[in-house]
Amino acid sequence: MQILDGIKLAKEIKQEIKELVQNYKDQGVRVPHLGAILVGSNGASQTYVDNKIKDCHFVGFESSELRLPDTISQEDLIAEIEKWNNDDTLDGFIVQLPLPKHIDQEAVINAIDPKKDVDGFHPMNFGKMALEMETFLPATPYGIMEMLERYNIDTTGKHTVVIGRSRIVGRPMSILMSKNGNPGNSTVTLTHSKTQNLEQFTKEADIVITALGVPGFLKADMVKDGAVIVDVGITRVDDETNPRGFRLAGDVDFDNVKEKASWITPVPGGVGPMTRAMLLKNTLLAYNNKK
Numbered sequence: 001m002q003i004l005d006g007i008k009l010a011k012e013i014k015q016e017i018k019e020l021v022q023n024y025k026d027q028g029v030r031v032p033h034l035g036a037i038l039v040g041s042n043g044a045s046q047t048y049v050d051n052k053i054k055d056c057h058f059v060g061f062e063s064s065e066l067r068l069p070d071t072i073s074q075e076d077l078i079a080e081i082e083k084w085n086n087d088d089t090l091d092g093f094i095v096q097l098p099l100p101k102h103i104d105q106e107a108v109i110n111a112i113d114p115k116k117d118v119d120g121f122h123p124m125n126f127g128k129m130a131l132e133m134e135t136f137l138p139a140t141p142y143g144i145m146e147m148l149e150r151y152n153i154d155t156t157g158k159h160t161v162v163i164g165r166s167r168i169v170g171r172p173m174s175i176l177m178s179k180n181g182n183p184g185n186s187t188v189t190l191t192h193s194k195t196q197n198l199e200q201f202t203k204e205a206d207i208v209i210t211a212l213g214v215p216g217f218l219k220a221d222m223v224k225d226g227a228v229i230v231d232v233g234i235t236r237v238d239d240e241t242n243p244r245g246f247r248l249a250g251d252v253d254f255d256n257v258k259e260k261a262s263w264i265t266p267v268p269g270g271v272g273p274m275t276r277a278m279l280l281k282n283t284l285l286a287y288n289n290k291k
């Protein structure tokens with residue numbers, strides 16, 4: 001078994017971006033600028049946004065953060081988005097999900113200018129991705145593709161089983177793994193909560209990508225010898241022995257599955273850091289598109 005080390009790779013990618021930004025600075029041109037909108041006080045979302053801003057500082061991007069109360073109306077949130085759509089100093093921005101229940105997530109995503117949608121969630125960008133046109137790719141699937149590429153994992157002709165069909169991970173992942181190119185060229189099975197006899201698919205898979213949010217779900221007897229295992233699950237599990245009061249748990253029963261896998265991502269330290277690095281790459285793309 002070999003580890004797909006997201007921490008190491010993300011560091012390399014962030015270092016590459018940092019050097020590019022230093023070049024911009026040396027030439028006296030403005031640097032890329034990323035914004036993040038956070039609605040409410042969900043602990044995990046706050047951490048994600050804090051980390052995105054920290055990453056901007058590290059690579060030398062300018063960043064803006066807008067924190068809004070969870071009582072904000074959909075109309076007022078969309079008015080804030082409009083302001084950022086029209087702010088010429090801002091290259092791209094994200095609205096952290098999930099949003100409070102009274103807000104229609106679809107309406108909010110549709111309100112973002114597709115040219116600034118560095119999450120790649122807008123239907124126009126999602127459609128471009130599906131058609132293999134250059135666009136912003138959702139950061140988590142993009143990070144997984146980048147990881148497979150940089151570790152030279154051969155995906156051509158392989159059977160990839162994706163678990164979960166969310167708009168953020170599972171569905172775009174299934175599209176990217178079937179695209180024409182390597183990584184890609186996979187025969188993809190997209191499984192979800194209504195799939196019957198899931199094990200029948202995972203047992204046959206050369207590559208399993210799980211994004212379910214159920215700690216320890218994927219057991220060793222559900223995968224074949226030599227499979228590549230990518231774990232997107234990142235659930236907070238109560239843990240009194242941890243100073244934070246919780247630990248992060250993946251979807252994979254790591255200690256047992258690792259004995260059968262050829263390559264496997266740990267949690268934490270696998271997909272998560274790659275996701276963060278890819279948001280920076282998307283911001284660079286928005287910046288370069290604007291130039």
Ligand code: GUN
Pocket residue numbers: 094095096097098119139140168
């Ligand atoms: N919530 C969980 N993942 C993401 C992400 O990649 N982008 C946004 N905006 N919200 C998320």
